[in-house]
Amino acid sequence: MKAIMKYWNKPSRCAYLFLAPSVVLLLLFNVIPLAAAFGLSFFDVPITMNTARFVGLENFTAAFLDERFINSLKVTAVFTLMEVPLQVFGALVVASFLTKNTFRNKLFRAIYFLPVICSATAVGIMWKMILHSNIGFITAVLRSMGLGKINFLNTPGLTIFVVSFISLWRSFGISAIIYVTAIQQVSASLYEAAEMDGAGKVKQFFHITAPSIRPTFWYILMTRFAGALQIFDIIYITTNGGPNYTTESTVTYIYSRAFSSASSMGYASAMSVILFVVIMAVTVFMYRRMNRED
Amino acid sequence: MKITIFNREICVCALLDTNSFMRKKQRRNEEKMKKKTVSMLLTTAILMTSLAGCGGGAQDTAGTPAAETETAQDAGGDTEEPETEAAAQTDSAGPVKISFWNSFTGADGDMLTDLVNRYNEENTDGITVEMDISSDFDSQLSTAFAAGTGPTMILSSSSYRFTYGDYIQDISDVFDKTDLDEADFILSYLDYCSEGDKLYFVPFQIVGYYMYWNKDLFQAAGLDPESPPATWDEWAAYAQKITDESKNVYGSGISYDYAYQIAHIMQRFGGLAVTGENGNWKANFAGNSGYIDFLNMYREMVDNGYNPLEADTDSMASAGQIGMTVGGPWVTAGLDTAGINYGIGLIPTGNAGDMNSVEVLGFSVTTAASDAEKEAAYKFIEWWNTENAQGSSPALEWSVANGFPAYTYSVQEKDEYKASAKLSAMSAANPDAPTDFIVDSSFPGINAVIADVIPEMINAVAFGESSVEEALEKAQTAAEKITANY
Numbered sequence: 129m130k131a132i133m134k135y136w137n138k139p140s141r142c143a144y145l146f147l148a149p150s151v152v153l154l155l156l157f158n159v160i161p162l163a164a165a166f167g168l169s170f171f172d173v174p175i176t177m178n179t180a181r182f183v184g185l186e187n188f189t190a191a192f193l194d195e196r197f198i199n200s201l202k203v204t205a206v207f208t209l210m211e212v213p214l215q216v217f218g219a220l221v222v223a224s225f226l227t228k229n230t231f232r233n234k235l236f237r238a239i240y241f242l243p244v245i246c247s248a249t250a251v252g253i254m255w256k257m258i259l260h261s262n263i264g265f266i267t268a269v270l271r272s273m274g275l276g277k278i279n280f281l282n283t284p285g286l287t288i289f290v291v292s293f294i295s296l297w298r299s300f301g302i303s304a305i306i307y308v309t310a311i312q313q314v315s316a317s318l319y320e321a322a323e324m325d326g327a328g329k330v331k332q333f334f335h336i337t338a339p340s341i342r343p344t345f346w347y348i349l350m351t352r353f354a355g356a357l358q359i360f361d362i363i364y365i366t367t368n369g370g371p372n373y374t375t376e377s378t379v380t381y382i383y384s385r386a387f388s389s390a391s392s393m394g395y396a397s398a399m400s401v402i403l404f405v406v407i408m409a410v411t412v413f414m415y416r417r418m419n420r421e422d
Numbered sequence: 423m424k425i426t427i428f429n430r431e432i433c434v435c436a437l438l439d440t441n442s443f444m445r446k447k448q449r450r451n452e453e454k455m456k457k458k459t460v461s462m463l464l465t466t467a468i469l470m471t472s473l474a475g476c477g478g479g480a481q482d483t484a485g486t487p488a489a490e491t492e493t494a495q496d497a498g499g500d501t502e503e504p505e506t507e508a509a510a511q512t513d514s515a516g517p518v519k520i521s522f523w524n525s526f527t528g529a530d531g532d533m534l535t536d537l538v539n540r541y542n543e544e545n546t547d548g549i550t551v552e553m554d555i556s557s558d559f560d561s562q563l564s565t566a567f568a569a570g571t572g573p574t575m576i577l578s579s580s581s582y583r584f585t586y587g588d589y590i591q592d593i594s595d596v597f598d599k600t601d602l603d604e605a606d607f608i609l610s611y612l613d614y615c616s617e618g619d620k621l622y623f624v625p626f627q628i629v630g631y632y633m634y635w636n637k638d639l640f641q642a643a644g645l646d647p648e649s650p651p652a653t654w655d656e657w658a659a660y661a662q663k664i665t666d667e668s669k670n671v672y673g674s675g676i677s678y679d680y681a682y683q684i685a686h687i688m689q690r691f692g693g694l695a696v697t698g699e700n701g702n703w704k705a706n707f708a709g710n711s712g713y714i715d716f717l718n719m720y721r722e723m724v725d726n727g728y729n730p731l732e733a734d735t736d737s738m739a740s741a742g743q744i745g746m747t748v749g750g751p752w753v754t755a756g757l758d759t760a761g762i763n764y765g766i767g768l769i770p771t772g773n774a775g776d777m778n779s780v781e782v783l784g785f786s787v788t789t790a791a792s793d794a795e796k797e798a799a800y801k802f803i804e805w806w807n808t809e810n811a812q813g814s815s816p817a818l819e820w821s822v823a824n825g826f827p828a829y830t831y832s833v834q835e836k837d838e839y840k841a842s843a844k845l846s847a848m849s850a851a852n853p854d855a856p857t858d859f860i861v862d863s864s865f866p867g868i869n870a871v872i873a874d875v876i877p878e879m880i881n882a883v884a885f886g887e888s889s890v891e892e893a894l895e896k897a898q899t900a901a902e903k904i905t906a907n908y
Contacts, residue, residue, distance in 0.1 A: 175560075177568035178588055261732050262670050263741045282731050284885055370679055370733055372881040387561050388873050391585075 162404070168397035175391040187398030197399055199373055200381040201406075203288065207377060208356040210292040215303055216349050218296075223307030224333055237308065241301035248298065252365025255294045256281065281367055284374040291375050295362045299355070303348050310344035311337055346418040350411055357407050378403050517548040518798040520791070524577035525559035529755070530824050537816050541805055549798045551575075572790035575799040580615045580782045583622045584866035591787045591796065594621040599797065600804035610857045611829045614782040617864065623784025624803050625829040627820070630780040631686040631748055632848055633770065637763045639664050639671060639745045650746070650767045654691070657746060657770055658719055661728040664745035672730050672738070674723050675747035678884040679733035681876045683748050685860040686779055688876075690772035691716040695871055696861035696905060703865060703908055705901035707879070707894045712773050717883045717890040724884060731884060751825040754844060766847040778851035779859040782829070814838075821845065867904040875900045 136142050169187055171180040191197045222240070226233040243251060258265045259280040271277055280290045318336045327335065338345075360379040363369065369376030369384075378399065386396035526534050538553045554573070556562050566572040567589045576582075583590055594616075597604040604612075607625065615623035637647035643664040651657040661673030677683060689695070692712020698704045707713060723729035730738065738744045740756035747753070748769055757764050771777070785806075787799045806816045807830065818833045820826065827848040828834045839845055860876075861868045879897040882888045888896070 174585075175564040175568075176586060176589060177564075256734070257737075260734060260737060262730060262738050262743055279731065282733060367733070368679070370881070371731075372885040372887060373878075384873070387564070388869065391564075 165397040165400050165404075168394050169401045170398075171394045172392070173394040173397075175387070175393060177393060180394075183394065187395045188402070190395065191399050191402060196373060196376065196381055197378070200376050200378040203374065203376055204357055204359065204378045206288055207292055207295075207359055207375075208353065210289065211296050211356050211359075212349070212352045214292075215296055215300060215352050216345070219300055219303035219348070220307050220338075220345070222300075223304045223311060224337060226304070226308055227311045237301075237305060240304050243298045244301040246298070248361035249365055251294070251298050252362050256366050259290065282371045284372050287367055287371060288375050291363055291366060294366060295356075295359060298362065299352075303352065306344060306348060307341065310341040314340040342421065343418070346414065346421075350414045350418075353410055353414065354407050357403065357410070517550065518794050519550045519552055520574035520795050520798045520802070522551050522553045522575045522577070522799075522802075523559060523563065523573040524553070524555055525557060526555055526577070527557045528752075530820075531555045533820065533823060537806075537819070540816075541802060545801070545805065547798070547801055549801060551802055566790075567788075572788045574791040574795045575785055575787050575802070577626055577783065577785055580623045580784050581868050582786070583615075583617065585869065586788075587622075589789050590622050591789055591791065592620040592622065593624065593787050593796075593800075594619065596621070596624060596800050596803065600800050602804055602807055606830045606832050608829055608831065608853070610778075610853075611780070611782050614780075614857065614863055615784050623782070623786045624807075625782050625784045626806075627783040627824075627826045628780050628829050629750055629783060630778070630827060630848060630851070631683065631750055631769060633746060633748055633767045634739065634753055634757065635746045635765050635767070636739070636742060636744065637765055638742070639673075642666075643673075643745070647763075647765070650765060651770050653770050654716075654719065654772050658723060658728075661723055661745060662726070665728045667727060669743075671743050671745070672728060673745040674729040675735040675739055675744035676720055676723070676729055677733055677735040678731070678880050679877075680735070680749075681872050681880075682750070682781075684880050685872060685876055686769060687748055687772075688713055688716045689779060689860050690769060690774055690777055692772075693774040694858055694861055695875070696865050696867070696901060698862065698865075698905075700864070700908065703862075703867075703905035705898055705905050707875075707901055708898035710894065713894055714890055715773070717880075717893065720880075721883055721890065751844075751848065754825050766844055768847075768851055776852050776855040778853070778855040778857050780857050781859055865905075866908050870904045871901060875904070 136145060168180075170182060170184060172183045172187075173180045226236055226240075257263075259267060261267060261277065261279040261282055264280070267278060267280065279286075281287055314337060318340070319332055322332050322336055358379050359377045360383065363375050363377050363380050364383070367375045369380050382396050382399045382403070385392055385399065522538065524531075524534070535553060535555070538551050542550050554562075559578070563572065563576065563586065567586065572589060596602060602624075611625045611628060612621070615621055615625060633650060635647075635650045640647040640650075640660075643660075643666075645660060645663060651660050657674065664673035665671060676687065685695075692710040692715070693706065695707060696703055696705055720729065724731050732738065735744060735747060736749060736753060736756060739747045739749075739753065740760040740762065742760065742762055754764075754766070769777075785799070785803050787796050791799060809815045809818075809832075813836070815833070817828070817830065818836055818839065821828050821833060822838050822842055822845065825842070825844045825848070827845060828839060833839055834849060857863070859868075861871055865871075875897050878900065879893045882893040882896065883890055887893075
């Protein structure tokens, strides 16, 4: 025991001990499932995984011929292109107004952050009820204002915007808070100097704030992109992919293939691998771009 | 400078320069180390024990799943050992714990919990039922089975035998090993739970779909509130009369998002979507005149504003905005809470004739259960269906409280059951009418038909993506892909 203690007592060695829990968790819940999903994608496997038939690339070929999968990729792309820019730039604008630590700003930060700590299920059910085409509060208000009956959650072409808004509303707070923290780290002397040179607030924002928080901007952009490409919970609760699959995201479709009673784990894994490749490509591209800018 | 605590102690000792202190210190450290070693070993042992416990009792008591044991015995190998093990398990008197998984997360789940607790307190066989209710039951079950474990008993749709068939035991001896009377069970429901002469489920709940109509809206439209539509032509005509756009009221409440509702209705129009027998299944979507009629009727009602283009019509029914709808017994909970004055009846008959389409939920024993656990599960199922001194049984209580029709004749004969207007209406179906739901009851691909084919078909029609005929052609192709697998 003494020898063991002596061996691990060196900082260069005990560092591995401290790292071990994280590495084990990462292996158990990330690396191994990822490798397993990759392996499963080459097999025809039922939900119980008691049998497996090697099918080679058949699952991948089937995925690219599957109209619903292609549709889900399009839906995910549309959702991402709507949600991410709005979130990344909108949160930046809002954060720039909430930088000072006044009571009012703190209150607003708390309000914006509130949906982040709410469960997606609760948020989804709430919006589903208040946007209901007949018994929803917002629908009734709009109707009473003479705007007619708007079927927010059952109109192909409109519902994807609604879902994007709900998702934006829910996760907007976290981006705003990260921006606020980043802006607060910008040296006050820079603003003072700019003011002395006669620069207004807008100029200060574009010439001091924006360049100073660029790493934060890239961080939010990358994480939001990856998050949006994996959108599941809000869609699953509010529309479950409807109407007519116009909000069925890739992960929602993968989930239905994997865990419904008519499941096919191999096929679902193949689609997951495709999505993984897409997300990785986007992330690597952004990461390189960020490094180049730095 | 980085100094560890251990090194610092040595430094302090060196400064004091007292050898005795050093020796004492060393001894104390050694003792501490010994204690630490012992406590670490104990902790590891406890951790490993608890982890083994997490693996499920199946491993402890059964070792290998029953199915595997049976296979080994069938193979004619060395059968001595498994038999001895099984006998030891069966003979071992003493408390038996069985795990019981299901997905009853609603208010009925609370009642189920109370009943299971009651059983745990009342039974004198030393059986403890440990129930786990999960909203993610399917994933939980599949993950457990994939990991080689699983619960003793589950409560699920009888169609689970198609998905988890390799993990569900034949329990046809339940009537021999308990006092349950097979003749008391309605045969068509038992058939639902069987494959040939093997029984995989004992019925627990019969889920039929029924028509609900809002009597106040009928009256407001000048219709007799006690005379619901008996045919689909009447349904369409009544829907038109009841609809009042100014009040946001719709006559008909068929949802494009309720695949089960659509399936129950469309089979009344055009019969079963898949018929035949093993290896020779036939999909009946394309050119099915009944299905064409149903889809055209639905489309027209939506276009004319008599039926909302809405996924969630149950909430509208509870808000008093739907004249007529079709749904399971759970619809009554919302209607009762909202104080809606409603009636319940059988779904109108269509061209396909009289039908009593149902889904049967039942108790089943998984292959993770040992013989002793299987017998304990049998005792619980027996208790569920056995009358107490007051003439009541959990099955009767469940049926009356939750509004699900009975699956035994003895419960149907009870006064409490007969006194329930809801249950009487639900039990009014022709007992000789076929009970198959949307496909032949032995077709293993039912879940795929309900989860994929029907939703894609109704969505395409509801949102005008394709004509009725095109939607049915597409459904035919999708259904044929499924039938080809069986």
